[in-house]
Amino acid sequence: MDNFTSDFSSGVGSGKMDTGTIMEQVKVQIAVANAQELLQASNRPARMTDKCFKKCIGKPGGSLDNSEQKCIAMCMDRYMDAWNTVSRAYNSRLQRERARI
């Protein structure tokens, strides 16, 4: 943590340190964005929140009752299971496509 110059064109010492810092920051931002994708509303309902609301909440009451909360918790787990399944399947497909080339 010696030198904090922002001279990206140097490629020596200080330049590389800043590149590393940039990379770390970008990785953190990507991780945050990924979590937000699941959880927070942007210009349309967040995916996990939207799906689990649809599956678990019938007529909205004055609060979330116990069965609704249990359903939401299970739904979240199943959504992550589904996400992992899709990720694996997509990855396999991509590898198969690349093997063909």
Next chain:
Amino acid sequence: VNMDGQGVTADPQLQQFIEVESQKQRFQQLVHQMTEVCWEKCMDKPGPKLDSRTETCFVNCVERFIDTSQFILNRLEQTQRGRGSFSETMSE
């Protein structure tokens, strides 16, 4: 010192990092999108685990989604070469 006017991306290590991370992001985005779409097709009431029939549905869904995407790209390409409407190309 590389002064080709690209500024920050003159650093090849950073450039490569950006490309790799962009690719990973595109992958993630598609997983998000397909999970959402396939959830509608495959998920009944969320239970204590993902049973094998549901899991198979998700796998098939991913494959068919990609097939659909490729099909559409191919047909678009063909119709742009002046073969007329989308449904006309079906008679080949």
